[in-house]
Amino acid sequence: MKDMHAELQKLMDQRHLTGAFHDAINKAAADPEVQAFLRAHKGELAEDATRRGAAKIYEFVNERDKRLKGIQSFAPGYQPELVVSNGQIDLAYEPTAEKQAEDKLADQKRLINAINMPKAIQHANLAMYDDKDRADALQAAVQFTVAVADQPKDFHKGLYLTGPFGVGKTYLLGAIANELAEQGVGSTLLHVPTYAVEMKNAIQSNSVLAKINAIKVAPVLMLDDIGAEALSPWFRDEVLGIILQYRMQEEMPTLFSSNKTMAELNRFLAGADRGDNEAMKASRIMARIQFLATEISVGGVDRRNGN
Structure with a gap:
């Protein structure tokens, strides 16, 4: 390969390039990164590569210098790289590390469908979860995420997180969803009390079935605060029952959080607190929940101002 400076000088002489542009071309040719590229690819470049690639x-x-100085560049978020193409010098634009991180985060967010959930779960992280009085819950969460990520097509029994208000049950669901998203697994997180109200309103718009179908097929479904909704036999049987029956039949990972234990939820679903006696219907729902999830107690103090 001919001398880079000589080739560029010949080109500039032929085109009568002088002044500032002449200096800019010479400076580019002498750039250490350019020189390193030419040395590394000397055997691949054609004789006229330096002239044609000026x-x-x-x-x-x-x-490159614009990007390093923080000046608006030709392709924001991308960095130029010299490459060899058919024996000639060419230029490719590759995403920067920052751009790759942004894209990865955006992809992860698209995998999480959070419906009426607190904003704080966006940043929930298993590594930051305080395990004081919650070690069993954290261990179960880690084991679940590892199992689902390793074998996403298999059935993995979910978690039924039970404990008082503010002990971090919802946060833990969010952390599980974020961890799964990093592994490319999608989740839907649903606040059950709000969903119950929305489903009642959906009767008027004749959209109940469409809303049920959209939820029941989620790769991983997380039902938050179940048992905190106003008891409705219709919601219990025609919405919750249908969703859980589908999840059970298809063996799809499903998680729950509740201020009630499973025994307390069974009593709630039966309407015992208001004098009803629908134990059979409640037991059908509970059988599905028990098939889908293992009850895990989440202890500790109210952490609603933290995690």
Whole structure:
């Protein structure tokens, strides 16, 4: 391969390039990164590669320096790289590390469908979860996420997180969802009391079935605060029952959080607290929940101002 400076000088002489542009071309040619590229690919480049690639070299140095100085570049979020193409010098734009991180985060967010859930779960993280009085819950959460990520097509029994208000049950569901998203597994998190109200309103718009179908097929479904809704036999049987029956039949991972234990939830679903006696219907729902999830107690103090 001929001398880079000589080739560029010949090109500039032929085109009568002088002054500032002449200096810019020379400076680009002498750039250490350019010189390192030419040395590394000397055997791959054609004899006229330096002459024909002068514009690419100049663009590389110019765009690289803009990015390093924080100046608006030709392709924000992308960095130029010199490459060899058919024996000639060419330029490719590759995403920067920052751009890759942003894209990864955006992809992860798209995998999480949070419906009427607190904003704080967006940043929930298993590594940051305080395990004081919650070690069993954290261990179960980690084991679940590892199992689902390793074998996403298999059935994995979920968690039924039970404990008082503010002990971190919802946060833990969010942390599980975020961890699964990092592994490319999608989740839907649903606040059950709000969903119950929305489903009642959906009767008027004749959209109940569509809303049920959208929820029941989630790769991983997390039902938050179940048992805190106003008891409705219709919601219990025609909405919750249908969703859970589908999840059980299809053996799809399903998680729950509740201020009630499973025994307390059974009593609630039967309407015992208001004098009803629908134990059989409640037991059908509970059988599905028990098939889908293992009851895990989450202890500790109210952490609603933290995690």
